[in-house]
Amino acid sequence: MPRKKDNFPAPPxxxxxxVEADAAPREAKRSRGAGGGGGGDGDGGGAAAAERHVGxxxxxHDALLEESLIDSDAAKVVRRLxxxxxxxxxxxGCVRDLLLGSKPKDYDIATSARPEDVRAIxxxxxxxxxxxxLAHVLFGGxxxxxxxxxxxxxxxxxxxxxxxxxxxxxxxxxxxxxAIRRDFTINALFYDLDRRQVLDWCGGMEDVRRRTxxxxxxxxxxxxxxxxxxxxxxxxxxxxxxxxxxxxxxxxVSHRHELAKAARPRIFEEVLRLMRGGGAxxxxxxxxxxxxxxxxxxxxxxxxxxxxxxxEGVRRFWRSLDEIDRRTKRSGPQDDVVLVTVLLRxxxxxxxxxxxxxxGAFADFIDxxxxxxxxxxxxxxxxxxxxxxxxxxxxGRVGKFAKSExxxxxxxxxxxxxxxx
Numbered sequence: 001m002p003r004k005k006d007n008f009p010a011p012p013x014x015x016x017x018x019v020e021a022d023a024a025p026r027e028a029k030r031s032r033g034a035g036g037g038g039g040g041d042g043d044g045g046g047a048a049a050a051e052r053h054v055g056x057x058x059x060x061h062d063a064l065l066e067e068s069l070i071d072s073d074a075a076k077v078v079r080r081l082x083x084x085x086x087x088x089x090x091x092x093g094c095v096r097d098l099l100l101g102s103k104p105k106d107y108d109i110a111t112s113a114r115p116e117d118v119r120a121i122x123x124x125x126x127x128x129x130x131x132x133x134l135a136h137v138l139f140g141g142x143x144x145x146x147x148x149x150x151x152x153x154x155x156x157x158x159x160x161x162x163x164x165x166x167x168x169x170x171x172x173x174x175x176x177x178x179a180i181r182r183d184f185t186i187n188a189l190f191y192d193l194d195r196r197q198v199l200d201w202c203g204g205m206e207d208v209r210r211r212t213x214x215x216x217x218x219x220x221x222x223x224x225x226x227x228x229x230x231x232x233x234x235x236x237x238x239x240x241x242x243x244x245x246x247x248x249x250x251x252x253v254s255h256r257h258e259l260a261k262a263a264r265p266r267i268f269e270e271v272l273r274l275m276r277g278g279g280a281x282x283x284x285x286x287x288x289x290x291x292x293x294x295x296x297x298x299x300x301x302x303x304x305x306x307x308x309x310x311x312e313g314v315r316r317f318w319r320s321l322d323e324i325d326r327r328t329k330r331s332g333p334q335d336d337v338v339l340v341t342v343l344l345r346x347x348x349x350x351x352x353x354x355x356x357x358x359x360g361a362f363a364d365f366i367d368x369x370x371x372x373x374x375x376x377x378x379x380x381x382x383x384x385x386x387x388x389x390x391x392x393x394x395x396g397r398v399g400k401f402a403k404s405e406x407x408x409x410x411x412x413x414x415x416x417x418x419x420x421x
Contacts, residue, residue, distance in 0.1 A: 052087065053199070056176035061198045061205050063191070065098045070193075073139045074107035077122070077147065078193050084121050086113040087150075087175060089190035095198065096186045099208050100240065109147045110178055110190065118147050152177035176201050183222060183229045184236070185214050211242045219251035227258035231270040234286045238279030249290070256292045264374035271296065271373070275343065276333035281321040284343075299369065303347035310350065317346045319420035327416075335409045337382045340375065342416060345387065362387075386410045390417075 074090065081088035088111040094104035111118070118135035119125045125137050125147075135147040152173025173181075175190065182188040185204035191197070198205060202216050213233050215222045223229055230252050237244050244252070259267065274283035287293040294301040307314045320342050327334055348365055355361040366380050386409060389401050393410055401407060 053174075053176055056174075057201060058176065059200045059205070060192075060195075061200060062196060063099065063198045065191070065196070066101065069098055069103050071104075071107045071145075073137075073143060074109065074145050075193055077109055077137050077145050080121060081109070081111050081113055081118070081147075082194070084113070084117075086111050086117065088113070088147075089175070089192060089199065091178075091190050092182070092187050095189045095191045096204075096208065098191070099189070099198070099205075107145055109145060110150055110175070111147055112150055112175070113147075114149050114172070115147075150175050150178040151181060153181040175199070180216055182216060183226070183232060185216055186236070186242075188216055211240070212245055213237055213242050213248060214245045215248055215251075219245075219248045220255060223251050223255045224258055227255065227262045228266050228270055230256065230259060230292060231267070231274065234283050234290075234292070235270070235274055235277060235279075237286060238274065238282035239277045241282075252292065253290050256290060256295050259292060259295045264372070267296065268373045268375060271343075272336055272339060275324065275339040276328065278325050278328040280324045280328070280339075281318060284321060285318075296373065297343070297369065299347045299351075299365070300344065303350060310346075313346045313350065316417075316420045320345075320416055323416045323419040335412065337379055337386070337406075338409045338412050338416070340379050341383045341386060341409075341413055344369070344383070345413075348387070382406055382409070386413060390414060 070090075074094075078088045078090060088109055090098075090107060091110040092108050094107045097104040113121070115127045115133040115135045118137070119127055122135075122137050124139065125135055127133050127135055132151070133149075137145045137147060139145065150173050152171050154171060179188040179190065179199075179201040182202075185202040185207045187204070188200075188202040189204045189208075190199040192199060203214075207214050213236055215229070233244060233248060233252060236242055274280060274287075277283075284293065287296065288301060288304055293304075303310070304314055304317070324334060324339065324342055344366075348362070351365045352358050352361050362384055366375075366384070369375060370377070370380050385404075386406055389406075389410055390413065392398065393401070393414055398407070401410075
């Protein structure tokens with residue numbers, strides 16, 4: 001049915017950033033005066049480092065990033081790898097966030113060093129992963145700096161009618177190969193700490209300036225290779241208030257059914273990330289508008305589509321997401337049980353309305369979602385108990401439930417419910 005209004009919240013004000021012109025001549029001049037320092041794969045001093053990646057279509061940008069926002073431990077890891085003769089850069093989301101003037105929540109490093117090399121350099125390091133090994137450098141307070149060896153994409157499939165889903169991404173490569181294998185141009189930027197330069201092989205700097213999400217390569221192919229990239233596009237658009245390039249949006253809509261091929265635990269985790277990041281309202285609206293919500297949660301999509309039958313319930317749903325976003329921005333991500341319950345409560349209550357066997361109706365409703373999305377039973381069972389107790393808590397008849405570990409999330413849900421009315 002036609003939608004009367006888009007329920008889209010006002011966009012936030014985003015900080016600006018400054019980027020100087022391409023600085024290749026300046027870099028060469030500076031590097032001639034640099035003595036020693038880490039090269040890559042034994043490339044020695046600063047002059048050699050300045051000549052890295054020749055012939056790879058690299059564009060270097062001098063970027064005046066806010067130094068105080070760069071994690072000191074991540075900087076130590078990069079510089080120590082460089083001193084040990086390897087290439088090492090800050091990469092991905094942390095570079096993107098720094099360019100947008102926000103503080104990254106974590107820092108990732110890409111390097112020419114193999115995992116065993118990293119472990120030999122850092123005593124506080126452990127290697128994880130079986131399919132593809134990563135090095136985690138551990139610091140106090142539970143901080144982890146993830147260090148990944150440069151990778152490259154697997155060989156391309158010539159027949160585009162075949163299943164393109166990537167099942168093997170376990171190939172080491174060079175820095176430029178690591179950049180172009182990534183999902184979106186804004187996530188393919190590398191930052192050279194010592195030269196204060198952004199290394200760009202994919203046109204990501206221009207897309208950061210335009211605040212636009214664009215895939216590296218043909219979007220239809222990239223989404224078929226890994227359908228979860230669709231949800232990542234939604235996450236970045238919602239959390240960072242970025243636009244989605246028309247060709248990318250069209251591919252998201254055309255290939256939304258590919259989401260059913262992705263690993264169910266990955267899908268569920270990405271949906272939780274959409275709810276945790278402070279952009280739950282925008283995320284769910286984009287999923288609904290693109291048709292992706294009908295693939296992931298058809299129960300919720302049908303409820304929103306039929307707004308005329310329950311306009312107040314639909315308004316409560318969007319207001320609940322607004323309240324989740326307000327609380328997330330104020331105090332951090334909310335409890336996962338709360339997030340899932342807010343997401344499903346309105347269509348669930350509609351399904352339970354007028355039914356005598358509410359326990360059976362709840363099981364019929366939630367079991368299908370648990371199977372489709374790999375929702376942990378812990379969350380589903382907690383949701384069932386909380387929804388059953390909410391009327392009693394609202395009436396002040398808490399009883400033994402007051403000592404339950406679910407009392408805190410139940411109270412929070414009650415507060416969210418009141419704020420949405």
